[in-house]
Amino acid sequence: MAFIITSITLLVLLATFLLVPPVAGYVLSTALRTVGWFLKNKTNGRREVILSRVRVEEEEFRSKQSSSTAGPEDEDWERVDSGAGVANNGEPVGDDWEGVIGFFHPFCNAGGGGERVLWTAVKATQERWPKAICVIYTGDHEVTKTAMIERVETRFNMRLHAPTVVLLYLSTRKYILSSMYPHMTLLGQSLGSLIVAIDAFNLLVPDIYVDTMGYAFTIALCKYFFPSVPTGAYVHYPTISTDMLESLDDGSGVKGLNSGAGAGWKGVAKKKYWRLFASLYGWVGSKVDVVMTNSSWTSAHIDSLWGPSRKILEHKKATVVFPPTAVSELHSSIEVSSASESTREPSILYIAQFRPEKNHSLVLRAFSRFLSQRRKDPATSSQRTPKLILIGSVRHSSPDETHIYNLRLLAHELHIREQTEFLCDASWPAILSHLRTSSIGTNAMWNEHFGIGVVEYQAAGLISVVHDSGGPREDIVIDLGDGATGFRASTEEEFAAAFEAALALPEEEKVAMRLRARRSALRFTEEEFSRKWIIELDKLVSQQHSHQQRKPLI
Incomplete structure (x- = not known):
């Protein structure tokens, strides 16, 4: 009950922030940072448990490796890119970076192209930073980590280093299902994703947060809770696009599920609602430190929607990182x-x-x-x-x-x-x-x-x-x-x-x-994806290292 009350309160605060003057926004921002501080302290215990468990699994893995001759495939995860990043303060960010990267992917067992991106990204991260821990926030309660690792190998022919993969199970995934919102689905799912994000941060606050499913509103929430946590997004598809808006006036019926839905008073209302949502979505883009997109088409739309609000950021433009294929x-x-x-x-x-x-x-x-x-x-x-x-x-x-x-x-x-x-x-x-x-x-x-x-x-x-x-x-x-x-x-x-x-x-x-x-x-190729992924993630690792050196209060 307390969790539900907290979630509802937060949604009210966020709605207030969008509608009230800057002073109230400052008060709200401070309140959200305070909530973030409590979440971080609350999950520190679980963080230590996870780190301890990873060390035990790593030792067991090493023991098994020493008792048998490792083949080339068994050593894949140990191959590290020779280049090391450099933090903003000039200090090198070496291969021994030991942070926690949180991947927000509530449907990690779906077995589609988005999941291939997720697991290839995890594998590339493991090869570049062997001591980093990859945490997956998932709602797939029916699958254990062992079963998930096996499924990844069976479905994608990809072998992960199991000790540094951690699955944290969400209990609120239903709030991002489209079936929950028969009307105003885009807004409903976006607000619902905030509830799921709170669930995720209530499990563990990561050092770096990356959304790999398209729930950009969770990134904005992360920034308000934890301003020092670098954020990244791999965008498969913009939540809303100019093409979607144009499809409402399409009479051919071939432009997606909403083709021709702009007729009548309901259509006019839908247009206004989508345009308002597009403005809100554009603001959310200003909270993402590093943006990756899967195609030129997606990149053009994301730059159009997010570009105006990203002018003050270090990495303004979205980078096309083609998804990996076999x-x-x-x-x-x-x-x-x-x-x-x-x-x-x-x-x-x-x-x-x-x-x-x-x-x-x-x-x-x-x-x-x-x-x-x-x-x-x-x-x-x-x-x-x-x-x-x-x-x-x-x-x-x-x-x-x-x-x-x-x-x-x-x-x-x-x-x-x-x-x-x-x-x-x-x-x-x-x-x-x-x-x-x-x-x-x-x-x-x-x-x-x-x-x-x-x-x-x-x-x-x-x-x-x-x-x-x-x-x-x-x-x-x-x-x-x-x-x-x-x-x-x-x-x-x-x-x-x-x-x-x-x-x-x-x-x-x-x-x-x-x-x-x-x-x-x-x-x-998977190799080309991994190369570009590491370049982009290295920006976040360097940024996290820089924040850590400054030791922020919250």
Whole structure:
């Protein structure tokens, strides 16, 4: 009860701060810093327990290592970048930095592209600062740390150093679920994230705080509670964007879930509400010390929304850090040549989480149209019938399960059930097998923030057919000077035509396009992500070191 009262009181104070003069804002700021001071002192005991537990696990790990011959993979976490950061006071920040980095990622077990970013970032951090502790604030109570480490290795083929990974379990994750807010969802989830952030800080106050899921309001709260804690954000998708505002007036119905919702008095009210929220979101951006974005599209929107409020900060601009993909493994595991062409089937692969915004329904309808047209064409009617394979993670006990049920129902209504396969929570070996044997990879999300699955298609040699928007258009399925690397489409008809065009390519051109796409994918390796991640995180480590030297009172 006390926690709920504290949360409600804080929300009232924050609302007051936005509406009252600067004097009241100063009083509120002081009050929030005082709350932060109490939280920090309250969690110091848990911090010592965590540090002690990490030391014990580290000793056990070393003992096991000394009793067996360590292979190259076992020593991956120990490889440290040779460059050391330099703090603002000129002192070097060496590899022995022992701070606690808090990663706010309430759905760390979701198994999607965002989770690949999280765990690759954790792995890169461990390799650069072996003594640092990576704390993950998560609501996945059903998974233990051991199970999570194993899942990361199974799903992403990534081995983490277990002793310095700590999972802290949130009890308030429900407050950021969209289902909690049938109306004013953006504002509801943003305010709800403050409750979850209080929950996180009530568990442990980190030395550096990084949001990796897009809950930027939690960063603003962190800054008011703990002004000396450096903050970072890896932004997959802006909470609101100018494209979203424009979609309200779109009559085509293809620009996301709110396409055309700006009509009538409700539409006018929604526009005003979104514009006010965009202003609030812009102010939140001023509290983030270092901003990373996953694509050129996201970066442009974030700079537009956050840029005006970040002029006084040291690191004003967002840095594009393309998310990591298994490019190297796919290159070594999958052959792309004239000889391998015979092993590919006329299958269309869609790798994406089973959520409404991924627009699986558009792919199902386009696939149905595509099959219908092939049956009518004498040149293709006798050929082997293509298959559609949908692979994605499902958050259990969530709307995802209802969504996939509706997709199966749609496939039945479209009479493509026999040609459509649904694979939920597939392992990496299973995904790899389909990447090896499929011909086309597709993605139908409007304004996909980046598109890790699309890069995986390219690295595996699939011909991409993607939505003509967002990251796939700006960064991935582009001509780098030697020819097209795939197809882009927007409507059901365009996707169906692109499926046919891709399969109808002469074998020589198919192989050439697959190879061009493979070369293009080399821009998105895990190694490149890790290199850029370390550069950006080093700014926060240096800043934290500088704050520590100054020994702030609160």
